[in-house]
Amino acid sequence: MSVDPLTGTGAEYRPAGPALDINVALDAYKGPWSPRLAAHLLRRAGFGGSPSEIAAAGQAGMGHAVDRLVHFVPDSLPAQPQGDISYQFGPNADVMQRRRAYVLTGLWWVNRMLQTPNPLQEKMVYFWSNHFTSGIGQGGISPQMMVNQNNLFRSNALGDYARLTHEVSRDPAMLLYLNNNQNRAQLPNENYARELMELFSLGVGNYTEADIRESARAFTGWTVNRRFGETAVFNPRFHDDGSKTFLGRTGNFTGDDIVDIIMQQPATAKYMARKFARAFIYDDPEPELVNALADRFRAARYDVGVLMNVILRSNVFYSDRAYRAIVKTPLELVIGAHKSLGATRVEPAALAALDRMGQTPMRPPNVAGWPGGALWVNTGTLLMRVNYLNQLALAKSAAAAAGNTAMGDGATMMDDMASQQALRMPANVADPSQWVSGVKMDDPAGLTDRVLWMTVQGDATPQQRQTILSYVQTDSVGNKVSLSMENFEEKVRGAMSLAFALPAYQLS
Amino acid sequence: MMSNRRQFIVQSIGGFAGFLAIDSIFARAARAAAASGAAAGAGRSLLVVNLQGGNDGLNTLVPFGDPQYYRVRPTINVAASDVVRLDSEIGLNPKLAPLKPLFDQQRMAILQGVHYPNPNLSHFRSTEIWQTAAPDKYVDTGWAGRYLDFAGRGTAPNLFAGVAVGPVLPKIMVADKTDVPTIGDLRGFRFNGTRDEQAEADKILGGDGYKYPFQSPYLSLVQDVENHAHAASTQLPHMVAGYKPAIEYPKTPFGQGLNLIAGIINANVGTKVFYISLGSFDTHVGQRAAQDRLLDQLATGISAFYQDLAAHKVDDRVLTMTFSEFGRRVEENANRGTDHGTAAPMFLFGGGVKGGLYGDHPSLTDLDYGNLKWHTDFRSVYATVLERWLGVGSQPVLGSQFSTMNFV
Numbered sequence: 032m033s034v035d036p037l038t039g040t041g042a043e044y045r046p047a048g049p050a051l052d053i054n055v056a057l058d059a060y061k062g063p064w065s066p067r068l069a070a071h072l073l074r075r076a077g078f079g080g081s082p083s084e085i086a087a088a089g090q091a092g093m094g095h096a097v098d099r100l101v102h103f104v105p106d107s108l109p110a111q112p113q114g115d116i117s118y119q120f121g122p123n124a125d126v127m128q129r130r131r132a133y134v135l136t137g138l139w140w141v142n143r144m145l146q147t148p149n150p151l152q153e154k155m156v157y158f159w160s161n162h163f164t165s166g167i168g169q170g171g172i173s174p175q176m177m178v179n180q181n182n183l184f185r186s187n188a189l190g191d192y193a194r195l196t197h198e199v200s201r202d203p204a205m206l207l208y209l210n211n212n213q214n215r216a217q218l219p220n221e222n223y224a225r226e227l228m229e230l231f232s233l234g235v236g237n238y239t240e241a242d243i244r245e246s247a248r249a250f251t252g253w254t255v256n257r258r259f260g261e262t263a264v265f266n267p268r269f270h271d272d273g274s275k276t277f278l279g280r281t282g283n284f285t286g287d288d289i290v291d292i293i294m295q296q297p298a299t300a301k302y303m304a305r306k307f308a309r310a311f312i313y314d315d316p317e318p319e320l321v322n323a324l325a326d327r328f329r330a331a332r333y334d335v336g337v338l339m340n341v342i343l344r345s346n347v348f349y350s351d352r353a354y355r356a357i358v359k360t361p362l363e364l365v366i367g368a369h370k371s372l373g374a375t376r377v378e379p380a381a382l383a384a385l386d387r388m389g390q391t392p393m394r395p396p397n398v399a400g401w402p403g404g405a406l407w408v409n410t411g412t413l414l415m416r417v418n419y420l421n422q423l424a425l426a427k428s429a430a431a432a433a434g435n436t437a438m439g440d441g442a443t444m445m446d447d448m449a450s451q452q453a454l455r456m457p458a459n460v461a462d463p464s465q466w467v468s469g470v471k472m473d474d475p476a477g478l479t480d481r482v483l484w485m486t487v488q489g490d491a492t493p494q495q496r497q498t499i500l501s502y503v504q505t506d507s508v509g510n511k512v513s514l515s516m517e518n519f520e521e522k523v524r525g526a527m528s529l530a531f532a533l534p535a536y537q538l539s
Numbered sequence: 540m541m542s543n544r545r546q547f548i549v550q551s552i553g554g555f556a557g558f559l560a561i562d563s564i565f566a567r568a569a570r571a572a573a574a575s576g577a578a579a580g581a582g583r584s585l586l587v588v589n590l591q592g593g594n595d596g597l598n599t600l601v602p603f604g605d606p607q608y609y610r611v612r613p614t615i616n617v618a619a620s621d622v623v624r625l626d627s628e629i630g631l632n633p634k635l636a637p638l639k640p641l642f643d644q645q646r647m648a649i650l651q652g653v654h655y656p657n658p659n660l661s662h663f664r665s666t667e668i669w670q671t672a673a674p675d676k677y678v679d680t681g682w683a684g685r686y687l688d689f690a691g692r693g694t695a696p697n698l699f700a701g702v703a704v705g706p707v708l709p710k711i712m713v714a715d716k717t718d719v720p721t722i723g724d725l726r727g728f729r730f731n732g733t734r735d736e737q738a739e740a741d742k743i744l745g746g747d748g749y750k751y752p753f754q755s756p757y758l759s760l761v762q763d764v765e766n767h768a769h770a771a772s773t774q775l776p777h778m779v780a781g782y783k784p785a786i787e788y789p790k791t792p793f794g795q796g797l798n799l800i801a802g803i804i805n806a807n808v809g810t811k812v813f814y815i816s817l818g819s820f821d822t823h824v825g826q827r828a829a830q831d832r833l834l835d836q837l838a839t840g841i842s843a844f845y846q847d848l849a850a851h852k853v854d855d856r857v858l859t860m861t862f863s864e865f866g867r868r869v870e871e872n873a874n875r876g877t878d879h880g881t882a883a884p885m886f887l888f889g890g891g892v893k894g895g896l897y898g899d900h901p902s903l904t905d906l907d908y909g910n911l912k913w914h915t916d917f918r919s920v921y922a923t924v925l926e927r928w929l930g931v932g933s934q935p936v937l938g939s940q941f942s943t944m945n946f947v
Contacts, residue, residue: 044757210823210824225660240908397663
């Protein structure tokens with residue numbers, strides 16, 4: 032081998048399409064607007080769009096569609112999981128109660144993703160939760176603490192990143208997750224200080240091991256009081272108020288001082304700009320693009336709303352280079368499919384499926400969050416994805432199948448969960464005839480095109496279209512069949528399931 | 540990179556539907572494996588066990604003969620009376636007792652003081668360094684992935700050249716030309732469609748046509764992986780159908796993962812590298828209970844695995860190697876735990892191993908900012924495994940030549 036094997040390639044995951052002109056990349060997009068680009072916007076700035084949401088954004092035009100996303104309206108969704116999420120620690124804890132609390136908490140969040148009138152707000156909650164990571168049940172983090180942290184991300188969704196970093200530094204779930212609870216003057220624990228710099232702000236290479244040790248001293252004293260509502264408390268007895276030297280400055284620093292100093296470093300804006308670019312534009316952003324975004328972010332004094340407004344209106348965001356250039360996370364895949372199918376609610380089975388796809392809500396694999404990109408795409412997870420979507424498309428509505436309508440009530444639903452039946456119900460989807468409403472029964476080609484539009488906005492090859500059409504028109508032994516009252520629903524469900532297996536559907 | 544994979548798909552998988560074709564593909568994979576077995580390293584495979592989270596080496600391989608150990612670890616030490624003694628100074632954590640028979644049979648080697656220059660104490664970077672074998676630069680491929688590309692060059696691709704247990708592809712297995720299947724459990728590893736959908740799903744998952752109305756850096760990856768997933772999932776149940784474990788494996792995910800690996804080893808389809816992880820060993824707080832529980836899983840799992848392999852007479856073909864991104868700080872912290880450290884021992888198991896202790900235990904008094912000093916570069920261990928076990932040159936995989944050791 033003459034090539035240096037250690038250089039790797041990775042080139043195939045670089046953005047495709049014409050090279051970027053950095054001078055206009057962040058300028059407002061003035062090109063043609065279409066439902067296809069509207070669907071792209073709704074996938075990136077939310078969890079995908081239902082057919083009617085895509086149509087509305089397509090008609091609104093780019094400017095209005097983005098306005099609608101960035102200006103949040105009050106929602107009437109529950110701010111808290113419905114049901115008992117209390118949680119006991121220790122060896123005598125009730126395992127069933129703990130599991131129930133986890134499920135209720137996870138369900139609460141994924142249902143917000145599906146039902147929210149403010150998709151960008153929920154998308155940012157997801158972004159922040161995968162940035163400032165914490166894991167439910169880890170280090171004694173209770174479901175209620177995770178809910179509170181989740182709501183902190185919600186109220187700061189498009190807010191001030193610096194302020195959010197301050198608040199996260201004394202968030203009870205975070206204090207426990209990175210052991211700041213155990214960080215005391217006499218015996219420092221460096222875990223939070225290290226991850227704050229490595230993963231939450233500066234990025235590797237912009238601080239030293241000594242900076243970690245010194246800043247850990249500044250964060251001493253913050254702990255969690257479990258007796259009074261699991262709140263954060265500052266205990267001066269445990270705080271090291273000696274002089275610290277951090278990033279070249281010396282003083283009697285507190286944790287807040289450390290965050291302030293971090294925010295003054297240009298590296299922080301750059302690190303965050305790259306993270307935003309990877310989450311919303313494409314995985315391997317050019318350094319020039321990152322620098323341009325970092326400049327805007329600093330100029331806006333870390334106002335995330337300003338930055339997201341730039342990104343979601345930009346030429347680069349609507350370029351061929353960005354289109355379907357991100358691998359859907361399991362959450363995006365599952366919630367998006369629910370929207371396509373007109374589901375009103377996400378059922379517990381979705382949580383088990385997300386777990387098998389490698390993304391348990393509120394339990395990232397480690398403090399770096401879900402790695403994403405090519406790592407979502409492997410033989411195991413792709414089978415899980417395709418199988419879950421198949422199950423979803425083939426599912427009869429839970430209410431219809433169970434013969435009751437009590438599933439909406441959280442507590443009742445949890446009782447139902449004990450009967451395995453509810454766990455098997457993947458969704459409360461709309462009637463399949465609604466998926467293809469307007470298509471005549473004697474028009475299999477029209478039905479195929481409708482299904483391809485709902486799932487991948489037509490992003491299929493001619494052969495793929497022909498394959499689905501042939502499914503609609505034939506049976507398993509190859510005999511020609513006509514669509515009829517008897518086979519219509521089954522064929523629509525099957526066609527949808529096949530379309531979900533298209534490679535385009537795996538991409539955002 | 541994709542053209543080879545695409546050709547393979549078209550030639551060998553594109554047209555099949557039904558069990559006969561599947562069986563013939565399976566037979567072809569087995570024949571290909573047998574043919575490639577003519578080279579050195581024939582029939583041999585490597586199992587890499589990642590002790591994820593930074594396993595504390597000092598409480599794994601305990602220097603009970605050194606009083607300093609008890610001075611720096613007043614509350615979390617392993618009492619000398621509990622240690623499973625390997626010599627007068629060094630012994631195993633009692634939870635590793637199930638491994639002692641392997642040590643006594645010279646089928647377990649322990650390499651002490653292994654790490655790399657300028658240790659990085661970040662979990663992620665350090666894990667990446669171990670998985671890419673590149674301490675001084677960022678690279679996109681893992682060292683096992685590069686080995687699979689190198690070993691597979693010029694031959695028909697084998698869908699099971701590498702196998703990773705778990706939902707996520709570990710970086711160690713990321714390759715340019717080789718897709719490594721990630722398998723959680725056998726039951727879930729197949730496409731569930733109705734009979735009517737199946738034939739059309741074969742075409743869609745098989746990736747018919749590449750004329751997309753859009754570009755994407757991930758398009759061919761997704762298409763190829765769907766294709767491979769579909770093909771691999773139809774083959775795997777046939778592969779392991781004839782295998783019956785000779786012993787009951789522990790009911791832990793680690794134990795069950797080893798059971799699955801043993802089944803694939805018995806299928807003899809030419810898998811070169813397996814990967815499984817166990818964790819988390821990130822014991823900043825309350826280390827003894829957490830680490831002991833994990834070491835117990837490690838020992839009972841590996842013990843069952845080798846008893847099973849021995850019963851099937853394949854234990855001499857499988858070398859197992861553990862690694863962890865780093866060991867932990869010598870001195871315990873205030874939370875009866877330990878913070879991130881450096882050097883730690885590596886374990887090797889298998890019939891090909893020359894058992895025993897290798898290298899000196901790092902000094903507990905001559906430290907590097909509170910951390911152990913390493914003396915053996917982990918790339919020497921990899922070079923040894925590549926050259927002496929898998930029978931390939933290590934330079935093309937590791938980028939430089941490293942000295943080899945005598946443990947195999």
